[in-house]
Amino acid sequence: MLETYKGDAFRGELQAYDMETLAPxxxxxxxxxxxxxAVSGKQPAxxxxxxxxxxxxxxxxxxxxxSTTVGHLVAAGESFEVEGETNIKNLKIIAVTGTAGVxxxxxxxxx
Numbered sequence: 244m245l246e247t248y249k250g251d252a253f254r255g256e257l258q259a260y261d262m263e264t265l266a267p268x269x270x271x272x273x274x275x276x277x278x279x280x281a282v283s284g285k286q287p288a289x290x291x292x293x294x295x296x297x298x299x300x301x302x303x304x305x306x307x308x309x310s311t312t313v314g315h316l317v318a319a320g321e322s323f324e325v326e327g328e329t330n331i332k333n334l335k336i337i338a339v340t341g342t343a344g345v346x347x348x349x350x351x352x353x354x
Contacts, residue, residue: 257290257350265336265345267300272308272335279349280331286351287328293336294322298343302336309337319343 260282267273281287293302301314304325309315314337317323325331336345 255352258353259348259350260285262346262348264296265347266342267336267338267345268342269311269338269340272337274333274335275331275347275349279347280328288331288349288351289328290324290326290350291331291334291347292322292324292350293317293345293347295319296344296346298341299339300336300343300345301339302334304330304333306333306335308335311337311339 261279263276263279265273265275275288275291279288295317296319298319300317301309301311302317302323303309303314314335315323316339325334336343
């Protein structure tokens, strides 16, 4: 069970609600699809788990664009987590070489 706490207050259980596969290249950074982040009438995404499926990738959360040599490095087969609406919206991913497959699972608080 995935649970998140905010200060001393329990915010409830996180629920996986969607996923997508991105195909960043070494020429262009990509982010999560905006429609996946906030579904009308539902809580927004507050956490993601991303897996670099096929190639090494780099990512940034500060709104800047990663490059093949700048950003957090994630090896093929490894995963990383991002928490917070702003960080998720700012996420940009680039492949270190060629084209990578990145699978993202989105989480929000249960309604």
